[in-house]
Amino acid sequence: MFETISEQRLHGGVQGFYRHHSETCGGPMRFAVYQPPQAADGPCPVLYFLAGLTCTEETATIKAGAQRLAAELGLVLVMPDTSPRNTGFEGATGDWEFGEGAGFYLDATQAPWSSRFRMHSYVVRELPELIAARFPVDASRSGICGHSMGGLGALVIALRHPSRYRSVSAFAPIVAPSQVPWGHKALPHYLGDNRDSWAEYDPCELVRQQTFPGTILIDQGEADGFLETQLKPELFDQACAEADQSLLLRRHAGYDHSYWFIGSFIDDHLRHHAAALGLS
DSSP states (O other): OEEEEEEEEETTEEEEEEEEEETTTTEEEEEEEEEOGGGGTSOEEEEEEEOOTTOOHHHHHHHSOOHHHHHHHTOEEEEEOSSOOOOOOTTSSSOTTSBTTBOTTSBOOSTTGGGTOBHHHIIIIIHHHHHHHHSOEEEEEEEEEEETHHHHHHHHHHHHOTTTOSEEEEESOOOOGGGSHHHHHHHHHHHOSOHHHHHTTOHHHHTTTOOOSSOEEEEEETTOTTIIIIIOHHHHHHHHHHHTOOEEEEEETTOOSSHHHHHHHHHHHHHHHHHHTTOO
């Protein structure tokens, strides 16, 4: 099952919203795709943007303001939802830090979450296969980006699958879920109490085992209310230094955790990806 929910013209291209049945997540999933004008003439590089806690496929699509420059660069944008929906699992709704809207881009191993919450495999395998089959993308030129929980997902996915992505960046990512309250809350439910399994989804742990063949770009607002308790970018900075991973960590005075922050620096991220994907 594949359904076009809506399509509109935008900056000479097409912004669409879609729904399909996901075998990986065991039910319907929604995602957004922006096709730049150049896509009418042939396949274009693709950038996946993973949103954060409470968000959907609409959040970054509507709020980030990425399409204008993507249209100039010739870059396809893909924004998936952050988790399965309408699962019926007890505890899956009503808590913005866990469950639906908070899939943490991992493959759960604990019941009942393991039957539906498989966002890592969905983003890495099923969704790109669907995108390549139905949209004019050059899958060999793929990048990945994300915000907060989505930044965590982008870093984990790029570090675990470096051959699939030529570029990675993040806005205010959770870089050490094993060491912060958001991770302490979600990871035991999804993965159990064995911290070895947590390390598989922890950028600080992963980068020490496998570096990314390129510079990782991270932007962090210094007025972010989650900076000291949940994000802790200094931990990833240290881990990258120890692993000899190229990292550009930029801190911005006065900026918070919102999409106003993302909108202020999204062009820098698109150009970062465009350069790695051969567009500039």
